[in-house]
Structure formats: C-alpha cells, structure tokens
Amino acid sequence: MSLMAASSPSLPIVVLPYPLILLPSAKVSIPVTKEQARFIISLLQDNQDASSQTVLGAVPILKSPTDDPKALFQLNRWGCAARVTRLVRPSALQPSQPFLVSLQGLSRFQLVEPLLVSHEDISGPIQYMNIEYPLNEMKQTPTKETVIEFKQAALRVLERLSRDAGSNASRKDGWRRLADLVENIDNGSTAASLADVLVAVINGEHADRIDYLSSPTPEERIVKATILFTKQATISEVSKKIESAVSESLSKQQKEYFLRQQLSAIQKELSSLHRSDGAKGVTSELDDDEQSDQDDMADLKKKIEAMREGSEERKMGTREWRRLKRIPQGSVENGVIRSYLEWLTSIPWPSSSLPLESIEAMKTRAYLINARAQLDSDHFGLEKIKRRLIEYLAVVRLKYLGAAAAAQSTSSTNEPSSSNPPRIINKAPILLFVGPPGVGKTSLGQSVAKALNRPFQRISLGGVRDEAEIRGHRRTYVASGPGAIVQALRKAGRPDPVLLLDEIDKVGHGSNHGDPAAALLEVLDPEQNHSFNDHYINVPIDLSQVLFICTSNTLDTISAPLLDRCEVIQLSGYTFTEKLHIAKRFLMPKQLSANGLREDQVILTDEAMEWVATRYTREAGVRSLERAIGGVVRAKAVEWAEFTDNASDNATTSQSTEGQGVKLLSDLTVTPTPNNWNPIVRKEDLEGILGIARYDGEERDREEKRGVVWGLVVMGMGEGAIMPVETIAVPGSGNLKLTGSLGDVIRESAELALSWVKTHAYVLHVTNAPGQDPLKTPDPIDVHLHLPAGAQKKDGPSAGIAMVCAFTSLLTGATVPTNIAMTGEVTLRGRVTPVGGIKEKVLGAHRARATKLILPYANQKDVELDVPKEVKAEMEFVFVKTIEEGLKAAFGRQLHWRKPGRVVESRL
Numbered sequence: 001m002s003l004m005a006a007s008s009p010s011l012p013i014v015v016l017p018y019p020l021i022l023l024p025s026a027k028v029s030i031p032v033t034k035e036q037a038r039f040i041i042s043l044l045q046d047n048q049d050a051s052s053q054t055v056l057g058a059v060p061i062l063k064s065p066t067d068d069p070k071a072l073f074q075l076n077r078w079g080c081a082a083r084v085t086r087l088v089r090p091s092a093l094q095p096s097q098p099f100l101v102s103l104q105g106l107s108r109f110q111l112v113e114p115l116l117v118s119h120e121d122i123s124g125p126i127q128y129m130n131i132e133y134p135l136n137e138m139k140q141t142p143t144k145e146t147v148i149e150f151k152q153a154a155l156r157v158l159e160r161l162s163r164d165a166g167s168n169a170s171r172k173d174g175w176r177r178l179a180d181l182v183e184n185i186d187n188g189s190t191a192a193s194l195a196d197v198l199v200a201v202i203n204g205e206h207a208d209r210i211d212y213l214s215s216p217t218p219e220e221r222i223v224k225a226t227i228l229f230t231k232q233a234t235i236s237e238v239s240k241k242i243e244s245a246v247s248e249s250l251s252k253q254q255k256e257y258f259l260r261q262q263l264s265a266i267q268k269e270l271s272s273l274h275r276s277d278g279a280k281g282v283t284s285e286l287d288d289d290e291q292s293d294q295d296d297m298a299d300l301k302k303k304i305e306a307m308r309e310g311s312e313e314r315k316m317g318t319r320e321w322r323r324l325k326r327i328p329q330g331s332v333e334n335g336v337i338r339s340y341l342e343w344l345t346s347i348p349w350p351s352s353s354l355p356l357e358s359i360e361a362m363k364t365r366a367y368l369i370n371a372r373a374q375l376d377s378d379h380f381g382l383e384k385i386k387r388r389l390i391e392y393l394a395v396v397r398l399k400y401l402g403a404a405a406a407a408q409s410t411s412s413t414n415e416p417s418s419s420n421p422p423r424i425i426n427k428a429p430i431l432l433f434v435g436p437p438g439v440g441k442t443s444l445g446q447s448v449a450k451a452l453n454r455p456f457q458r459i460s461l462g463g464v465r466d467e468a469e470i471r472g473h474r475r476t477y478v479a480s481g482p483g484a485i486v487q488a489l490r491k492a493g494r495p496d497p498v499l500l501l502d503e504i505d506k507v508g509h510g511s512n513h514g515d516p517a518a519a520l521l522e523v524l525d526p527e528q529n530h531s532f533n534d535h536y537i538n539v540p541i542d543l544s545q546v547l548f549i550c551t552s553n554t555l556d557t558i559s560a561p562l563l564d565r566c567e568v569i570q571l572s573g574y575t576f577t578e579k580l581h582i583a584k585r586f587l588m589p590k591q592l593s594a595n596g597l598r599e600d601q602v603i604l605t606d607e608a609m610e611w612v613a614t615r616y617t618r619e620a621g622v623r624s625l626e627r628a629i630g631g632v633v634r635a636k637a638v639e640w641a642e643f644t645d646n647a648s649d650n651a652t653t654s655q656s657t658e659g660q661g662v663k664l665l666s667d668l669t670v671t672p673t674p675n676n677w678n679p680i681v682r683k684e685d686l687e688g689i690l691g692i693a694r695y696d697g698e699e700r701d702r703e704e705k706r707g708v709v710w711g712l713v714v715m716g717m718g719e720g721a722i723m724p725v726e727t728i729a730v731p732g733s734g735n736l737k738l739t740g741s742l743g744d745v746i747r748e749s750a751e752l753a754l755s756w757v758k759t760h761a762y763v764l765h766v767t768n769a770p771g772q773d774p775l776k777t778p779d780p781i782d783v784h785l786h787l788p789a790g791a792q793k794k795d796g797p798s799a800g801i802a803m804v805c806a807f808t809s810l811l812t813g814a815t816v817p818t819n820i821a822m823t824g825e826v827t828l829r830g831r832v833t834p835v836g837g838i839k840e841k842v843l844g845a846h847r848a849r850a851t852k853l854i855l856p857y858a859n860q861k862d863v864e865l866d867v868p869k870e871v872k873a874e875m876e877f878v879f880v881k882t883i884e885e886g887l888k889a890a891f892g893r894q895l896h897w898r899k900p901g902r903v904v905e906s907r908l
C-alpha cells in the first residue's frame with residue numbers, strides 16, 4: 001500500500017473480507033489480526049480522553065480473492081467511514097481465534113487513488129490512506145417521482161420479506177416497522193438515508209451493492225435502490241415458488257416413505273406373532289413377503305440378463321429395470337413396471353429359447369408317417385383334409401430343411417448346428433378350416449400341433465370388437481396388459497407354437513376402438529409378422545416361426561384381404577354312418593374316461609347308438625352327439641355309483657353278522673361281478689335317459705301341401721339343411737308379397753320365378769287362354785311367399801327352382817312329395833344354373849331324411865366327387881338343365897302339360 005499525501009484527509013483503512021460491504025447506518029463485525037487489533041486499541045486509547053470517535057475506513061474488495069498468496073486484488077474506490085464500537089479478544093481457551101472488531105457505518109468516502117492489495121497487505125498493519133468525502137451531498141435532493149417509485153419498490157420487497165418470515169414474529173415485526181418508516185418518507189433526503197438502511201439489510205448481489213455504495217448522489221442511490229428492490233422481490237417470489245414446489249414433492253415422498261416403513265414394520269411384527277402362534281414349525285413360503293420379493297427381483301434380473309445381447313427386448317428390459325430400481329417399492333408405478341417386466345421376460349423371444357423339440361420332430365425320417373398316424377388317431381374320415389394337411393406339413397418340413405442347409409453352409413465352424421438351429425421363416429400358407437360347428441376344426445388344429453411336436457394355443461376371436469384385445473393396451477392405460485397373441489405366446493412358452501385363431505368370421509370390423517380385423521392382417525401376413533407390434537410390450541415381436549391356423553363357420557363375413565391370406569379347407573359335416581363310427585371310436589371312449597368308467601362298464605348297442613345319432617341329433621358336426629353320449633354315460637355312472645354303494649352295504653352287513661366285527665367301508669374292496677351289473681344300454685332305455693326323441697323317422701311334420709315345396713339351404717353356421725318354401729293365395733290385385741327376412745337377390749329370384757310361371761300358365765293348364773294373367777283370372781289374387789325362420793337373414797339365388805315349383809303347385813293344385821328337396825338358380829329363359837354348397841346341402845337333406853334331390857345338371861360333378869358313397873346309395877338325384885325338367889321331376893304325372901304345338905314359347 002502506498003502512503004497518503006499529507007494535504008488531503010486520511011483514514012486508517014481496513015479491508016472488508018469478500019463479500020462484505022459496509023453502508024452508512026449499517027453495522028458489521030470483521031476479524032482482525034492481533035497486530036491490527038493492537039493498532040485499533042492504541043487508537044481507542046488515544047481517543048479515550050477526548051470526546052472524539054475512533055473512525056476507520058472500511059473498503060470492500062471488488063472480486064472474490066483467489067488462494068494464490070502472490071495474487072493482487074483490486075479494492076473498491078468507494079468505502080465507508082465507520083466508528084469502532086467494539087473490539088472482542090479471542091477467549092483464553094481458543095487463543096488461535098482472531099480478534100473481532102465491530103464497526104458502525106457513518107458516511108461514504110472515495111480513495112484518492114485506486115488500490116491493489118495482496119493477502120499479505122490485508123492481514124498486515126493498518127495504514128492511513130488519502131480519501132475524499134462527496135461534496136454537498138444533501139443539497140442534491142431527488143425528484144418526487146423517484147421517491148414514489150422507490151417507496152413502492154421498497155414496500156413490495158418488505159411485504160414479501162415479512163410474508164417469508166413465516167412464524168418468526170420478531171423478524172416479521174422488524175420488517176413491518178421498516179415498512180412503516182418507508183410509508184412515512186416525505187422528502188428525498190430521508191429516502192436516501194432509508195435506502196442505505198434497506199440496501200444494507202436486504203440481501204442483494206455483491207456487484208449491485210458495490211455499485212450502490214459507489215453512487216455519490218442521493219438521486220442516483222435511490223434509483224439504484226429501486227432497481228435492486230424490484231429485482232430482489234422477483235427473485236424472492238420465484239425462489240419461494242421453487243422452494244414450495246420442492247418441499248411439497250419432498251414431503252409427499254417422505255410421507256409415502258414413512259408410511260411404507262411403518263407398514264412393513266407392522267407386517268413384520270404380525271408375521272413374527274403368527275410364527276410364534278403356530279410355533280410347531282409350520283411356516284409357509286407365503287409368510288415371508290420380503291424374501292419372496294427379493295427372490296422375484298433376482299429372478300427378473302436373471303431373466304433380463306438371459307436375453308440376447310444387443311436385442312431390442314434386452315435394451316427395453318434394462319431401461320425399465322433401471323427405472324424400477326429408482327422407484328420406491330410398493331408404489332403404484334413400481335407395480336406397473338414390475339408387471340411389465342414380468343411380461344417382457346416371459347415372452348419366448350425367438351433367439352432366447354430355441355425350439356429344439358420341433359426341430360427334432362422334423363428331422364426324423366418317419367415325420368410324415370407319424371403325422372398321418374397322429375391325424376388318424378385323432379379323427380375319423382376327413383380323407384381329403386388329412387391329405388391336404390400332410391401336404392402342408394411336408395412343405396413346412398421342406399422349408400425348414402432348406403433353411404437348415406443354408407444356415408449350415410454359412411455358419412461358423414465353431415458353433416455346433418444343434419445349439420444354434422436355423423430360424424424357420426414361415427411362408428407356408430395360413431390354413432383356414434371352414435365348416436359348421438362340431439366338425440372337428442379346432443381338434444384338427446390340435447392334431448397338427450401334436451404332429452409337429454409343438455405347443456398348441458387357441459385364441460378365440462368370437463365377439464372381439466376392440467383392436468386392443470389383439471394388440472394390447474398401451475401402458476399409459478390403467479390396468480393395461482398385452483393382447484391375445486402375446487398372452488398365447490407366453491402360455492405356449494415357445495416361439496414356434498401352433499396358434500389357432502378360432503371363429504375368425506366373428507371378429508368385429510372397424511369400430512371406434514380400432515379395427516381388430518386389420519390387426520389380424522398384420523399378424524397373418526408373413527411379410528409383416530416378423531415384427532409384430534403389441535402396444536403394451538412395445539418391442540417388435542417376431543411371429544414368423546408361429547404356425548397360424550384359422551377356423552370359421554362361414555366365409556361370408558370374413559374380410560377379403562384376410563381371406564386372401566388364407567388357404568380355405570372346407571369341412572362339410574358328417575353322414576350318419578360317419579357319425580356312428582366317430583361316436584363308437586372316439587366319442588364313447590372320450591366320455592367314458594371323462595366320467596371315470598371303463599369300457600366294459602357301459603356298452604351302447606349298435607341300434608342304440610344309431611338311435612342317438614338319428615333321433616336325438618341332426619347337426620352337421622358331432623358336438624350334440626357327443627353331449628347325448630355324455631348324457632347316457634353320466635346316467636350309467638350314477639347307476640354304477642348306486643350299485644357299488646349297495647354292494648358294499650351288503651358286504652358290511654354280511655360280515656358283521658358273521659361276528660367278525662363291523663369293518664370300515666374304506667377297508668372293503670368291492671368289485672361287483674359282471675353277473676350282477678348290466679352295462680348294456682338298449683334303444684328302449686334311451687327314452688328314460690335322454691327323454692323323448694326330438695326327431696322321428698317318418699318326418700310327420702313334413703306334410704304334403706299345395707303351395708309348399710322343400711328347398712335346400714346352407715345355414716349361417718355353414719350347416720346344410722332343408723327349408724320349406726311356402727306360398728298362399730289371398731284375395732288381392734295380382735301382387736307378390738315376400739316375407740321371411742329376404743335379401744335383394746332372393747326377392748328378385750322370387751319375382752323371376754313368378755314371371756316364369758305366369759308366362760307358362762296356359763301350358764300348365766292354369767289359364768284357359770294364352771296371355772291371361774293367372775293372378776287376375778278368374779278372380780284377382782295376391783300371392784304371398786314366405787320362408788320360415790323369419791328372424792334369420794336369407795339371401796342368394798339358389799331357391800329359384802323351389803320357388804317356381806311352389807308357385808306352380810299353388811296355381812295348379814298339384815303337390816310335391818315331402819321326400820323331395822331341390823336347389824338351383826333359374827333364369828328367365830327357363831335354364832337351371834349351378835349353385836354352391838352342394839355337399840353341405842346333400843348331407844343336410846340326408847340327415848332330414850329326404851330321399852330325392854333335384855339339382856342343377858352342372859352340379860353333377862360335385863355330387864360324384866364330394867358326396868360320400870353311402871349317402872349316394874340312399875338317395876336319388878335328378879340333375880336338370882331346364883325348369884320343365886325340374887317340374888317334371890318334382891310333380892311327376894300330377895302336372896298336365898298342353899301339347900307342344902300349342903305352347904307359348906318363352907324362350908328368347
């Protein structure tokens with residue numbers, strides 16, 4: 001430090017430690033060295049006698065000093081002259097502590113020269129410096145506006161401070177008193193001195209306060225103080241907000257944490273109580289929650305670690321695992337993440353578990369023979385379908401073997417092929433079994449899985465309206481979970497199961513919950529399904545190794561793109577003979593084992609079995625037949641139970657009478673002999689067991705009536721049947737009335753049929769002159785046509801021939817025998833054109849005991865190829881090309897035709 005010039009006023013200067021600043025009217029205590037303290041004491045002693053004060057100059061440092069002992073720091077040019085109010089020595093116990101000197105700020109001064117000091121100067125002896133006091137300070141009074149602004153800013157900051165003081169009443173009081181003083185400011189000079197007081201007590205930034213100290217004029221100071229207060233009020237507001245937000249969240253977490261701690265302590269206490277109650281060492285793994293929790297977590301971790309390195313699923317697993325560790329145990333979020341991880345790790349990811357079993361099955365030479373044997377052992381008949389399935393399995397195998405060869409040629413030599421088998425890219429067609437209920441569609445799928453040695457899972461799509469049922473809900477949903485595909489994969493436990501998509505025709509289309517059919521498209525498309533996206537799992541899942549088989553009752557409601565991806569296999573239903581075989585070889589043994597009986601305990605005679613098949617059931621499949629057989633077997637099981645009870649009672653009584661004491665019932669092994677148990681169920685017994693037969697052989701309900709003809713139909717479930725076409729004439733004006741939920745095509749076909757009959761009315765002897773309208777002469781009538789089962793929608797052109805016959809019968813009075821049923825589309829030219837579903841219709845008619853069928857000539861091939869021999873043998877088929885031929889086959893001699901020469905030609 002340089003010494004002062006003798007002419008100007010001077011003050012002994014102390015450097016305020018950073019970041020202290022002393023303002024006039026404020027107080028500060030600073031540490032001083034022993035040497036400096038001695039100097040101050042000498043000053044105090046010098047002034048003891050005189051009434052003058054001991055004054056020092058306190059000057060702040062501009063910037064935070066570094067630790068470097070040689071570094072120089074700039075002192076502020078402005079400082080504050082201060083009265084020494086106190087000097088405190090260190091206590092005798094801690095002599096190393098510094099002295100403390102308390103200073104009371106008096107007025108600003110400016111150092112004549114700027115000063116640089118080192119650490120050594122600061123702690124060195126106190127020296128005098130030349131200073132200047134600002135001149136005429138009090139004369140420059142601030143303007144009114146500045147004072148008003150200053151007052152407002154000061155009051156705002158004081159109010160905030162008093163609010164922040166919370167429950168500290170004395171502090172609050174202090175701020176209020178200051179606010180009162182500010183309120184009472186009436187001139188610029190009081191404002192300036194109050195500004196010093198306020199800036200001294202309000203925490204501001206060091207630079208701002210230095211700047212304030214260095215302002216010589218009151219006006220300047222008030223303006224700067226106003227800015228400082230405004231800034232401070234804003235900072236305080238923001239920091240208060242942050243503070244309260246932080247403390248709120250903290251307190252919530254802490255609260256939860258404490259509650260959970262308490263809960264676990266209570267649980268521990270309770271479990272120890274239980275343990276000491278049931279002291280006899282009966283502990284259950286269910287008791288130790290904490291242990292099982294730890295085990296679960298360890299298990300989860302292991303599973304994530306077992307996932308393929310670098311795979312998407314592993315990355316997701318790791319990410320979620322880290323999140324899980326951060327979230328307090330037992331919280332809702334924790335549970336959500338845990339169950340997600342459990343799902344993620346339980347999916348059989350293609351690379352994590354390799355389907356060795358199915359590979360072994362495919363490698364064996366007898367693979368196809370075994371598959372055929374499997375299909376035969378599960379299903380009777382279905383020759384064509386089994387052949388097609390064997391083709392399918394052969395293709396799957398060839399594809400695998402091809403892929404295996406390709407993989408082997410490219411694989412590295414150090415990897416044995418069995419430990420890393422090739423991935424099968426499943427581009428085999430997706431099979432779609434179509435047919436009526438109970439014909440074995442689902443069970444065929446099961447057989448395919450068994451033949452391939454793969455797990456089988458069934459996904460029922462009936463009534464699925466929401467895309468999320470297939471794809472899962474996003475995790476943001478409450479109680480969300482994965483969709484049916486992922487659930488089935490998890491249950492299967494392998495990446496290559498056979499998944500049966502059951503009732504694909506009943507899946508809902510486009511709703512406000514997405515389109516489930518569209519989700520299925522992605523699942524079934526081999527081009528897309530290697531990265532199937534389940535919304536819940538949110539990691540692409542490879543479904544290319546899954547074999548999909550679909551089932552449906554009808555093709556009508558399946559969307560075209562979905563149908564396009566499938567190869568359709570029709571199952572039309574069984575004949576009575578087939579049903580009998582199925583019943584004997586499959587259904588009976590199945591029901592016996594389901595009811596805990598042996599084969600020799602229930603024997604249905606052939607006649608009784610046939611009776612069940614023909615009189616109690618009439619469906620295309622065998623489900624009701626199985627149910628009926630189940631009913632018989634159950635009735636026999638009850639009889640058997642009663643029989644064994646009686647036998648054991650007798651045994652007990654006879655033993656006790658022999659004087660050997662009464663034995664426990666369980667000690668007795670009662671084996672009733674075949675002599676006294678009757679296992680036979682005869683035709684006559686059925687009524688007592690199953691009730692009255694629903695169908696009788698004669699079909700008495702089918703009355704031969706004018707205007708009624710039996711048509712052949714395929715019902716909504718894909719089942720063939722016969723259905724009456726009923727017509728009556730009512731007084732009217734020559735109109736046609738149609739009822740029975742008829743679609744447009746069937747309505748048009750009815751109009752066409754009536755037109756044909758009208759044109760041929762004269763030839764058929766309905767009218768007496770050509771050109772007369774049979775509905776207007778002799779009396780005007782309306783014709784009403786009805787197809788029963790009105791609740792069921794009907795459409796299609798195949799009832800054309802039956803309608804022509806019905807109108808002809810109505811108008812001529814000739815009737816069609818009830819053993820005759822017919823199908824065929826008609827044209828205006830009088831042609832009978834082919835229709836679909838012949839096999840189903842023929843089988844349906846056979847079940848309904850129709851014996852003569854009139855069919856379009858062009859469908860002859862279908863009958864020859866598709867209809868079983870035994871049905872053909874029992875039925876008469878008339879194949880017709882024209883309506884005349886059809887009418888002749890239906891009515892025979894009953895219908896009279898005018899001679900050809902007088903026929904009005906209807907042909908174009």
Ligand SMILES: Nc1ncnc2c1ncn2[C@@H]1O[C@H](COP(=O)(O)OP(=O)(O)OP(=O)(O)O)[C@@H](O)[C@H]1O
Nearest residue numbers: 378379380436437438439440441442443582586622
């Ligand atoms: N040819 C057959 N041989 C042996 N059993 C059969 C045959 N066809 C069907 N079954 C038996 O009939 C029962 C019903 O079959 P399944 O459940 O497969 O019918 P489905 O065609 O899938 O019917 P739905 O359309 O109603 O689902 C099963 O117990 C099945 O084993």
